[in-house]
Amino acid sequence: MADINTVANKEGWLYKKSTNTVVKKWLHRYFKLTNCKLIYYHSETDHRQRGIFDFNQITVLSINSTMQKFEICIEFIGSDYTLRLRAHNTEELADWVLALNMNIGCSLGMRKELSSVIQKEKFWRYQRISDFFFRRHANTGDLLLFRSKGIIAKMQRGITRGSFDHIALIMCYASGKVILLEATDKDGVACLEWDYFVKMNWHLMYLGLVYRSLETMRTDNMIKNLENFVMKVDGKKFGISPGKFIGKKNEVEPGEEDTFFCSELVASAYKAMGVFPSDLKSSTIWPADFMDAKKLPLINATLGPEMMIDFDL
Structure with missing residues (x-):
């Protein structure tokens, strides 16, 4: 049986799209999920965080997945911002959905409704x-x-x-x-x-x-x-x-x-x-x-x- 930290801590390539940003196309980004934070980079060797979703500072309204398109859709309380992620296959999709649910489930945003951060411009940047x-x-x-x-x-x-x-x-x-x-x-x-x-x-x-x-x-x-x-x-x-x-x-x-x-x-x-x-x-x-x-x-x-x-x- 896999260790709980091994399941909750995950990293790898995903496609990313946000609903209310200028860039509407799918972008290939390297993601790291750990300690209730989803962070992405331009590449696996990139040391600069290009975006971060700290589930201790924002509250997830819903997280849904579509098996046919390998997609994950995350909506948040207090904003119309929607984060869409796309995995490469069904196995990766299932692993990411499980890891995300584990990190979101134990976050402060799950226990308390948080909306001040997500209402700020480009809240995900830093x-x-x-x-x-x-x-x-x-x-x-x-x-x-x-x-x-x-x-x-x-x-x-x-x-x-x-x-x-x-x-x-x-x-x-x-x-x-x-x-x-x-x-x-x-x-x-x-x-x-x-x-x-x-x-x-x-x-x-x-x-x-x-x-x-x-x-x-x-x-x-x-x-x-x-x-x-x-x-x-x-x-x-x-x-x-x-x-x-x-x-x-x-x-x-x-x-x-x-x-x-x-x-x-x-x-x-x-x-x-x-x-x-x-x-x-x-x-x-x-x-x-x-x-x-x-x-x-x-x-x-x-x-x-x-x-x-x-x-x-």
Whole structure:
């Protein structure tokens, strides 16, 4: 008899179609189902989540299957969004239906009617976390990516072919304080308390805030180097000019730059920590480069998945 975890945890190729999206054709995607979450990727080797259905945050209204077409149709409470999946044969269909029912059946969405997440635009795009989760799990060196409102920010995202136009480095202290180190055209390089950021409702100025953890062994020397870096850069002016993009090799030590723009500051901080190579020119890094699809020159480190902070959770 198969182990219950073997049955409930499943991965493989499926065709996917959503009823109320621009793309109406069937798309071939690689799916992983585990811990009440259905996640899909462009390929088996793709490390970036392209979509996620967290059954602990949404409530399934119905799940039906059609043997003749090998199809699964999932409807949700609180939305007219319908997810349609197609397997390759009846055996695969039966396995997926069983695994889905097991994951949905033990989810929070099964015990409680949840509809706030599914009503949001492209709710499936990111794993959503609460502000409480963010505060509990944030660590020094983690990242916060910003998707700003406004035409200029939209143009920047278009030019860099990314989803984000601003980035900050997270620093955490024993007191529980979470600090954002960032460079803005208004204030230059500054440290901002997360408590104050939320209290002032500045999160409402953005279309989304996405958290990414830095997965690495944090040594005392690494943290000390970052602290020294912050002391050097705090108060420096914001600056972005064509001269910053000439050449590919680094010419100054981390923190010795005269001015910074946001992603240059983070890249320079990563160099100080030793997770970026010392000869990297920090000004060649853009916020969009910190997306999963990009290959950053990380040293003995990786970045965790993109997780959107949802202040309604």
